[in-house]
Amino acid sequence: MDAKDRQIIWALQEEGRLSNQDLSERVSLSPSPCLRRVRLLEDSGVIRGYTAIVDEEAYGLPITAFVRIRLERHSKASVSAFEQKVRTLDAIQDCYVMTGEADYLLRVLVKSLKDYEQFVRNQLHNIEGVAAIDTSFAYGTVKRSTVFPKV
Amino acid sequence: MDAKDRQIIWALQEEGRLSNQDLSERVSLSPSPCLRRVRLLEDSGVIRGYTAIVDEEAYGLPITAFVRIRLERHSKASVSAFEQKVRTLDAIQDCYVMTGEADYLLRVLVKSLKDYEQFVRNQLHNIEGVAAIDTSFAYGTVKRSTVFPKV
DNA sequence: GACATATTGGCAGGTTCTGCCAATTTTTCG
DNA sequence: CGAAAAATTGGCAGAACCTGCCAATATGTC
Known part of the structure; x- marks a missing residue:
């Protein structure tokens, strides 16, 4: 390159x-x-694809939540069960495996706080082996770049 | 719509x-x-634009850091100085204003840990009024979706 | 049920895509 | 340094695609 x-x-x-x-x-x-x-x-996979950037609020998903998740144990079964479930949940836009306190960081898009409550209760708490869930909401965005740093 | x-x-x-x-x-x-x-x-701004999705590692930026930042004070001057600086820093891909402990959450892309150290020392610590910086690194990704939840 | 409004599909000239080949540039190695 | 090999480039042309316009259809309103 x-x-x-x-x-x-x-x-x-x-x-x-x-x-x-x-x-x-x-x-x-x-x-x-x-x-x-x-x-x-x-x-060669450097460019993985193309996507339209859509305004979350205009589309009807005004609430962005960042969710830190800790698992009780890190057995293969436990981890892969969690990750499998994450992939099926459409509200979860991104899921990173993290260093530090939390095992995972999720970015979640929902249309209301009520929806978020439902999401946590029905989806996240439902997954076996989730020890802790810590949510922070985004008030707004200062910057969202789609371009990598130049050199 | x-x-x-x-x-x-x-x-x-x-x-x-x-x-x-x-x-x-x-x-x-x-x-x-x-x-x-x-x-x-x-x-109408629902579709804000289009972008190529590029593999960070293949491009040469294998390290993703999430940085939580707290400001000492939240005066207009302090806040706008910080946000102004954030916009100029190319390594910062995203910056959200957050609820909870931290005031901001950054997603930062760098090519090495050494680079990240330089970034924190020379750029972040250089900004007036930054009280605390707490970094977590992403080991990997479980999911990165570009499609909003259906319905 | 009739009118007004919004949305659709077809058409056509202009633009863009894209595979192929020859020309050019860059690299390799004696 | 210089010649051969390899990689990259530009031009071309048939095919595909874009996109503004207009008539036709569908949808909503009173």
């Missing part, structure tokens, strides 16, 4: 639907080698 | 570069009304 590939990546992180023609101009290439590089980045 | 709009959003969250033709097929519309709906969603 050279400087040109990084330029392509930044451009597509900023504007994921850039036409190949515009992209090629922006990175000072002609369309064909530009397209070839994009395909290579896609096929 | 009706059911069709939501279908369009889900499809574009899953596959942000879907051609209008394919998209229209997927949501059972002909291309023109489909495009019109997409443009409306874009112009």
